[in-house]
Amino acid sequence: MTPHVRPSQPRQPQEPVRQENLRTLNLELVFRHIVAAAGPISRTELAAVTGLTRPTITRIAEELLAGQLITEAGLTHSGRAGRPRVGLTLSEKGPAGLGLDIRADGLAACVVDLTGTVRHLAFAPSAYSGRGAPDVLGHLAGMAGAAIEAIAAEDLTVVTATLAVPGPVSGGVVRSAPALGWRNVDAGALLRAATRHLDLPITVENEANLAALGELYAGGNSLDSFVYVSGGLGIGAGIVLDGHLMRGARGWSGELGHVTVHPDGKPCPCGSRGCLQTYASLAAILDDEPAPRAATPEAAITARAEAGTPATLAALDSAGTALGVALSGMLNILDIDTVLLGGSFSLLASWLTMNAKAELDQRVLTAAWAPVTIRPALLGPDAAVIGAALTSIDQIRQHPTAWLTRQVTV
Template identity: 80%
Template sequence: MTPPIRPSRPRPSDEPARQESLRTRNLELVFRQILGAAQPISRTELAAVTGLTRPTITRIVEELLAGRLITEAGRTHDGRAGRPRVALTLSRKGPAGLGLDIRSDGLAACVVDLTGTVRHLAFAPAAYADRGAADVLADVADMARAAIEAIGSEDLTVVTATLAVPGAVDHGLIRSAPALGWRNVDAGALLRSTADPLDLPMAVDNEANLAALGELYAGSDTLDSFIYVSGGLGIGAGIVLNGRLMRGARGWGGELGHVTVHPDGKPCSCGSRGCLQTYASVQAILGDEPVRPGVTPDAAVTARAESSDPVMLAALDSAGRALGIALSDAINVLDIDTVLLGGSFALLSSWLLANAKAEIAQRVLSADWAPVTVRPAVLGPDAAVIGAALVSIDQIRRHPAVWLMKETIQAAT
């Protein structure tokens, strides 16, 4: 089982509320303390750090326990005299988030509980040539239902789902996913209109953004500014600055695959020429070489590279150089010192890193005195689907009172 991924950092004020919505704000205050605690915390400690009275703490804790957001985790000594006190921590039962991902070599589904622990992770090979969005999304819905069924016996309730797609997303509408051949696709509506509709609140986001969030949650406290580069059907980037994802003015930032690396280069599906994607995507690396049935594009590239195929090694060398050129421009503009290679690039990093680093060392202005770290992402190809699942429970972590209200309504009906 995948170890827990640390929760997002609590950001709202941790002062007791003394105005309207007092009950909700104090409940969220207590929950944030439990969420952010490095170890299980007692009621006495909660009263001390929040300034709330013991009866208020008792009432709030009982609500959180009844709503399956927290659980009692044995007894602890909290430095005070007397008997050990009952410790409280996040519950591994109750609400869960579902992540879904359309990536270069297939479809993935992931369920994450409130602690950030991955409870289910599944992958199914898939090809997209000559397939419409409705057909592909029907397979995604099947993956989602299988994931929900798989965790059904673990006392978990999937409350929302987030779909990661390789393209620009505008308020849930996939405006453009060139690698899939999709334009203006309402993925949520299609998922709800399948033969067996997926009856869940559904969000859709760019896969590189979701992967960057997954890496942010999984990384150390010192990793708060980085570029996550996702390679696969296309090439995208998630940019994190000071612990926050940069989306751009309209949410379409990070399209690294369409940064020009050769102005008079190959034509790109976006309508321009010489884009990074035309030199470093998995399909560009494969070229015209056919892939045997049942073999994923990533596996085909890896097999040929490991057999020292000179054509494949040359294509990987070219991809690494093109990637380094594009990254150098981004690093010079953003002043970021860490690059994480994810998606297919995580699998192919041993062939891409040397040339990418060489271009960065040559082209980044500050490279001589402030070297840039380029390495595979911690979560590898699963970063986007795990990030999607984590995003799906983020609203519960931020607004536990809303979840408790829904639980109360459902219990009453």
């Protein structure tokens, strides 16, 4: 049976490909092959895979080298007879991406270079009670400035920044972040105003989505389909299917924390009742018992659990069960068999996993013959800020001419 396909829109008249456009297309084609290569790739190999002439490859390579986007890295062996050839690979100098994150225990800033290597990672403990968005974002602006100054000494230039926030985002506006007390906060505008002196383009994205991308980009998972669960100020999910992040029709997918697990349960700050967040967030596990002074919520929960505190152990059991109930519905719909526990949940996984797995085994229809795996994420609590930085630098990976044009005009 032929699947239903939405009729395509009439094709718009296209402008002819001008010489300058062709040069840009060829440059970006070559650069993407260098980005995707498992190791250094020679000019001859680039000519073969792109179909471009050797003189064109040579011109593009010189332009990329001059712009510090690539570097020559030793010799390559194609397996054929003949002399080894000089390889080209991504540069560790030049453009860099900045990630900023608002998380349960404080604020974080991260810088990565073109290779995806973390070159700067900073954390500042912070409490949000009674603090407005301008105050929080002003503090982050200070961390952004410090990060930019620190990596400038390594011949790196931050080209753009991405802010991770615990809630749905539209056009830089945080529509709802109950854990922060934010509703319809234009975080993008506030942060741009606070960093005006840095002249830095800034985008805002949901932290669970960015954390999922961080895990995907990190590459160590060998996974192309998984659900990343971020636990901290709130509970969100980043859904990766066949190597692509599922954002939803408006970019608001993954609000796992507001899936109902008990229809007549506890009231939630979102206005509903019985949301997962009211049973499995850090605040719910602490159960109104504040963390000791100078201790993070995760550290307080861990210390009490390791000490065998009955109330904390019971709260963790309840959180794991509620998490499994919420996830089972998602996995039944999506047919995904791997769950990564990230954010603060990565530090509490040893107490959450057993009950969550029991619910998944019972409630996921296919679990009997295709077991579901649930485990801590590789990047731990830093996944969102690393994912934000990687998302920032990916803009240069996709469109290197923006950086090259900037180099010419500076």
